[in-house]
Structure formats: structure tokens, C-alpha cells
Amino acid sequence: MNDEDFNKFTPLDFLELAVELDKFSDELNIDNSVVERNIFGRLYYSSFLYVREWLSKHWKYKSKGPRDHTTMPNFIKSKGPFGEVENNLISDLLLELKKLRHQSDYYLEIPEEGTDEYKKWIFEDVDYAFNSARYIIDSFKKLNIK
Structure with a gap:
């Protein structure tokens, strides 16, 4: 992949890919389990x-590389931009998506x-x-x- 193509990416592109996989899953010559597993991964990432970049840009979050998968949800719970209940909810949802991907x-x-x-x-589904x-x-x- 060249630099220009690599740099065109935004996190929302993964969301769009998941939408397309879901939309055309019946037309693909692949088992539905493969499609759903990929959708879970793209939705988590x-x-x-998206959240990592937002927090880094607007909320003084310092990325810790691979450790972000654990430190970022904890950061949201303790220092997120919402109230306590919403910070906890978003952190929990992010951890659930991580678990589904895992x-x-x-x-x-x-x-x-x-x-x-x-x-x-x-035991949650793609929806x-x-x-x-x-x-x-x-x-x-x-x-x-x-």
C-alpha cells in the first residue's frame, strides 16, 4: 500500500466497512460466521x-500504544468528558465491543x-x-x- 492510500483512512471507514459487510452478507460466498466475526472486529476498532483520537486531540489523553485497549476505558471512567453515568456506560460498551472482537x-x-x-x-449479536x-x-x- 502506498503512503497516500494509507493516509486516507479514518476510523469511521471501519464502521462503513462493517455496514457494507452486513448489507451484502447474503451475496458473499462466505459463511455468515466469518462475516459477523469481521463485523465485530471492525466495529470495535x-x-x-475514533475515541482514542478524539480524547488525544480534545481531552489530554496520552496514548500508550497497545496498552490503550485497557487504559483508555479506565481513563474514560475516571476522567471522561461526560458525567459519571455516561462515562461508565461508554467505557463498558467499549469493553463489550472489545470482548466481542476478542x-x-x-x-x-x-x-x-x-x-x-x-x-x-x-452472547450479543451484530445489531x-x-x-x-x-x-x-x-x-x-x-x-x-x-
């Missing part, structure tokens, strides 16, 4: 990257009932993930800080 990327099957992993499993990602992104967009 769209939200994660499940999709690392597990070939749902863990066996009764196991510790099964007890921690999040829930879309709603969560849009809620997170729209919440930050509404702040309209220049």
Missing part, C-alpha cells in the same frame, strides 16, 4: 480508534457450558454491536468541541 478472533467455538470461559462469554458502536461514536460527535 472503529469505536476504539471472542470472534480467538475462539473457534463457544466454550462449553459450565466452564469459566462460558460464564464470561458475551447490538452496531448500536453500541454508533452510540459511542455519536456521543463524542455530539460534544462538538473544535
